[in-house]
Amino acid sequence: MIKNKENAPIIIELIGMGAKKYGGLEKFIVEECRQLKEKGIGLLVVFAVEPICKSYIADLENLGAEWVVLPFTSNLSYYKRIGQMIKSRNVLAIHKNFGQKNIWALIAAKQLGVKYRISTEHCLPDMSRIGAIGYYNLELPFCTEKLCVSKTTAEAFLHAPLIYKNKITTEYLGVSDFFFDKIEMQRKYGLDHNVVNIANVAYHNPIKGVDVLLMAVKILVDRYKADNFRIIQIGGGQNAKQTEDLHALEQQLGISKYVNWMGVTDYVPEILSACDVYTQPSRSEGIPLSIMEASLASLPTAASRVGGIVESVVDGKTGILCNTEDPDALADILYKLITDSGLRKSMGDNARMHALAYFDLRRNVSKLLKHYGVDKI
Known part of the structure; x- marks a missing residue:
């Protein structure tokens, strides 16, 4: 893990998986790191498994990002580890991406006073399942906002029997322009x-x-x-x-x-x-x-x-x-x-x-x- 030497504000980015390739999501996070650095804010990327793509990790490190592998072993241990990270840093926001178990990070963040707690939904949810409705009704109280990568994804939530629908909004991902002959x-x-x-x-x-x-x-x-x-x-x-x-x-x-x-x-x-x-x-x-x-x-x-x-x-x-x-x-x-x-x-x-x-x-x-x-x- 790369250590942040200053007590500057930091964003914790919970990925919920590793990094097998340098794809669109990885490029998005690198650009996020670049823009945060311009504002004097750090980025800590938390992977669920060891990232494989070394060029992606190198770009994060070159931009001053921290990263750590935190596998999920149990609810309590994950909650405690995330809590320790939050207590040891000046955390401005925590951002949950993939992995339902990362709800424990949102719970820890709320209890420890992290002001901005964001959860992004990258997939189209199947809201016909009672289990899905139950999970999202549990997650939403711990989020300050629930971001959806498409309007269609947001509509799936808005048409479901969920509380706190006012937290749901759409923010598109993006890609960098390129040209090759x-x-x-x-x-x-x-x-x-x-x-x-x-x-x-x-x-x-x-x-x-x-x-x-x-x-x-x-x-x-x-x-x-x-x-x-x-x-x-x-x-x-x-x-x-x-x-x-x-x-x-x-x-x-x-x-x-x-x-x-x-x-x-x-x-x-x-x-x-x-x-x-x-x-x-x-x-x-x-x-x-x-x-x-x-x-x-x-x-x-x-x-x-x-x-x-x-x-x-x-x-x-x-x-x-x-x-x-x-x-x-x-x-x-x-x-x-x-x-x-x-x-x-x-x-x-x-x-x-x-x-x-x-x-x-x-x-x-x-x-x-x-x-x-x-x-x-």
Whole structure:
């Protein structure tokens, strides 16, 4: 752990997981650290497991951030450890991200007088479950604000039988603009410039719908007789079986020729810049940072109409949406984009303008910091 040498105000950022890659959320936190440093405020990042991505940790350290790994062993021990951190520092705000067990950090923070206690919901909650309603009714009294990464996520809370709904608001995440030469990136990653390259950035968890994409590929090949495309799948399994299941489905469908598995990488913007179309057939989403990045690369998106996707993709303008669990509809959309370069160009240009208008990294981090009370010190 990096030690803060001064008793300056500090923000505690509870991640609730580790860091396997230098992705959109990690870049968001680095920008948060940079802006806090400009204001003379420190950042302490609390991971649930040891972070793997060393370049991400190096950037945090270079900006003067502290970080610590605090695995959850029991409610009482976690509560005590967080309490010790708060007592030993001048904590201005605590921010809970993933991990329901982090509610104990919010409880400790309230009892120890931390003024700003923020909880961000990154996923679309299933408010049909009694357990979920019970959990959020328990969490909300300990928050000063409940931030949602999309309006759709916020609406799920507002339509549920919850108390303290006045604490719920929407704050978008954001991504940093970039430019990489398309031909150069195609050469770097060995992508065929004679076909339409369709990118998909997703872990292999079933919630991301990569299996739906594979079934859509089968339809493209068999029904539409499409051959001039390749799927560029970026990501990996959160366990080995998830990836094994997808490879088994690929073999079963006989579509291996059309799928390029790139694995987990820290260079997603470079690969997106080498592609022509983006697709995200998720079963549930808060709001995908990958669509924001694909939009900055001027890619039109073919995606499922679920969660915050409807806010990151303007249907018919920056991409085309379909119902989830519908490989036939997804194949139809992809075929339109594969065969119409003019449509790809116009939608891609619109997508970039939309991302710049709503998902600018620096601007949206600045909005988040206001919830920490940094403008009041």
